[in-house]
Amino acid sequence: METIINLEIKDNAFARQFETKVETGTVSVEYSFQEKKIFLTKINVPENFNDEEFISNFLKNIMEIAIEKKLKVVPILPKIVVFFKKNPTYKELLPPGIRI
Template sequence: MSNEDLNITDNEFLRQFETRINDELAVIEYSQQERKIFLTKLRMPDDTEDRREDFIKAVLAEIKERNISVVPTSPEIAGFIRKNRRKYKDLLPVGINI
């Protein structure tokens, strides 16, 4: 299963991106200000940890389509972007280093 297989939903009411993995809900909470989205918390069910990177990639692809900047305040998401800096550096606002 790749990140293309994940159906990402933006639950604007709860301010979180959601997907179901093995019938369990995985969530990335966010807050949005102007042209920036702050990814604040990642919640994954224990038995879906192997899909963590797929979920993050899918959410970042969704954000990229919206043409807005990402400020990852969640340690897990910041670590993922740091590890994949070349691919995602264009999503970071000017002056933000991870």
Template structure:
């Protein structure tokens, strides 16, 4: 797997998006209500913080393809979306600001 290629799996049973980084599991947990997905928790393998933004970006891209709104309750994900506000503002539900 190259640096750019990150394969995201939606584990619906555990309600989490998953990818492998350095052969370890990275996870974004979620809960879903109607057409909104709440990204509640981010877990990254040790020493892989440099891949955190790539993982968040890949998950947000996956969600965007589903035409679903995102409510980032995880501080790391909310921070990433705040930093990239213009790119992701259309993913936020009406009335939600980060």
């Protein structure tokens, strides 16, 4: 299994996003719930923030939250689809019928 650096993630239910702090601001992943699925819809980063490794690690942390809460993950954003392609260990989180 890949190394996951645990980040301090806040589940901001009011804003419907997972958030974590970085030096230049906040990185967040917006979501919506439907039944036992979480739809990951958007990644927000501070201006000039392009640390792909950090974002990948942030997504890994979110996948661990989904596992803990027994949720299926529906990637809406192409960047998150790419994450699943690069991290096949998380493909079990995809709902039936979704192939990546």
